[in-house]
Amino acid sequence: ARAWRGLIEEYRDRLPVTDATPVVTLLEGGTPLLPAGRLSQLTGCEVFLKVEGANPTGSFKDRGMTVAISKAAEDGAKAVICASTGNTSASAAAYAVRAGMTCAVLVPAGKIAMGKLAQALVHGARLLQVDGNFDDCLELAQKLAVDYPVALVNSVNKYRLQGQKTAAFEIVDALGDAPDVHCLPVGNAGNISAYWMGYKEYAAADVASKTPRMLGFQASGAAPFVKGEPVLKPQTIATAIRIGNPASWDLAVAARDESGGAIASVTDRQILAAYRLLAREEGVFVEPASAASVAGLLQASEQGGVTPGTRVVCTVTGNGLKDPDWAISGAPAPTTIKVDAHSAASELGLT
Numbered sequence: 001a002r003a004w005r006g007l008i009e010e011y012r013d014r015l016p017v018t019d020a021t022p023v024v025t026l027l028e029g030g031t032p033l034l035p036a037g038r039l040s041q042l043t044g045c046e047v048f049l050k051v052e053g054a055n056p057t058g059s060f061k062d063r064g065m066t067v068a069i070s071k072a073a074e075d076g077a078k079a080v081i082c083a084s085t086g087n088t089s090a091s092a093a094a095y096a097v098r099a100g101m102t103c104a105v106l107v108p109a110g111k112i113a114m115g116k117l118a119q120a121l122v123h124g125a126r127l128l129q130v131d132g133n134f135d136d137c138l139e140l141a142q143k144l145a146v147d148y149p150v151a152l153v154n155s156v157n158k159y160r161l162q163g164q165k166t167a168a169f170e171i172v173d174a175l176g177d178a179p180d181v182h183c184l185p186v187g188n189a190g191n192i193s194a195y196w197m198g199y200k201e202y203a204a205a206d207v208a209s210k211t212p213r214m215l216g217f218q219a220s221g222a223a224p225f226v227k228g229e230p231v232l233k234p235q236t237i238a239t240a241i242r243i244g245n246p247a248s249w250d251l252a253v254a255a256r257d258e259s260g261g262a263i264a265s266v267t268d269r270q271i272l273a274a275y276r277l278l279a280r281e282e283g284v285f286v287e288p289a290s291a292a293s294v295a296g297l298l299q300a301s302e303q304g305g306v307t308p309g310t311r312v313v314c315t316v317t318g319n320g321l322k323d324p325d326w327a328i329s330g331a332p333a334p335t336t337i338k339v340d341a342h343s344a345a346s347e348l349g350l351t
């Protein structure tokens with residue numbers, strides 16, 4: 001056994017890097033593909049969770065960022081910028097530190113989770129809260145990158161999706177073939193596009209014998225793909241996917257249609273139920289947006305949209321510690337006791 005070297009070194013021959021590319025890495029990737037017993041029982045499928053919260057900054061964004069920042073470094077960039085619902089900014093801020101670059105982030109004011117805000121700040125990013133939503137932030141970031149000396153590292157940067165496709169490689173490498181169905185949350189729609197790219201690439205190279213059906217899930221208040229057009233005022237408690245005008249629209253539609261899949265919506269209530277189920281019955285703490293993949297699988301299973309006996313992978317995109325409010329609210333307040341074994345035992349119902 002040898003140590004994991006980060007995804008650029010692990011998948012170098014399938015990524016747009018050369019010997020001239022300075023590799024900027026936090027040793028991202030190599031995340032767990034975890035058998036999910038309870039979800040398998042509930043659906044009759046063989047369900048796995050791709051636990052992307054195990055990446056260095058706690059989300060799948062690190063996969064794209066290692067490639068995007070390495071290529072920016074190769075091009076001589078001194079500064080990067082991104083718009084974000086929180087995870088992209090956390091990742092960009094950390095990788096910019098590794099590269100010795102400055103990082104500017106534009107986030108929707110009051111609409112990003114506290115843990116993600118903390119990450120951008122602790123890594124020294126210049127953080128601007130924009131009086132608008134994510135879609136406004138992205139438009140602004142794109143304008144700034146055109147007019148000023150700063151490289152854009154949102155997923156409209158083609159290197160981001162190249163890095164993110166490696167999650168599909170890891171899944172095939174672990175299972176020995178592609179799964180039958182792949183479920184994931186959809187926001188700006190980069191990730192579903194990247195997975196599809198990865199699965200297609202492995203099938204074309206005969207590493208996998210097939211490609212999965214891609215099932216994407218949006219929050220019902222922020223579901224432009226379901227509506228068939230942009231949503232002007234997206235609303236959901238899953239702030240990571242509170243996006244009304246996805247940048248990778250055409251790529252995501254192609255992933256959906258070429259794979260024989262679908263993009264559907266789940267309510268915030270379904271998202272929170274899946275969030276609690278993951279924590280209490282699978283031992284996996286994710287952020288609310290991540291639970292959309294699992295809420296979607298449960299919904300598809302109820303509607304007969306997934307065949308029992310098939311192999312399903314759900315990507316859970318981000319770590320639950322980023323947004324702890326949803327874990328704390330709804331839980332009973334902890335009891336305070338004296339330093340006394342008897343009171344502890346009686347509170348715990350052991351007596």
Ligand code: F0G
Binds near residue numbers: 084085088089317
């Ligand atoms: N899950 C999480 C935890 C996310 O942070 C995001 C996107 C998604 C799912 C959706 O992925 O955009 O590729 O369809 N977060 C971006 C951000 C928008 O700024 O961190 P997508």
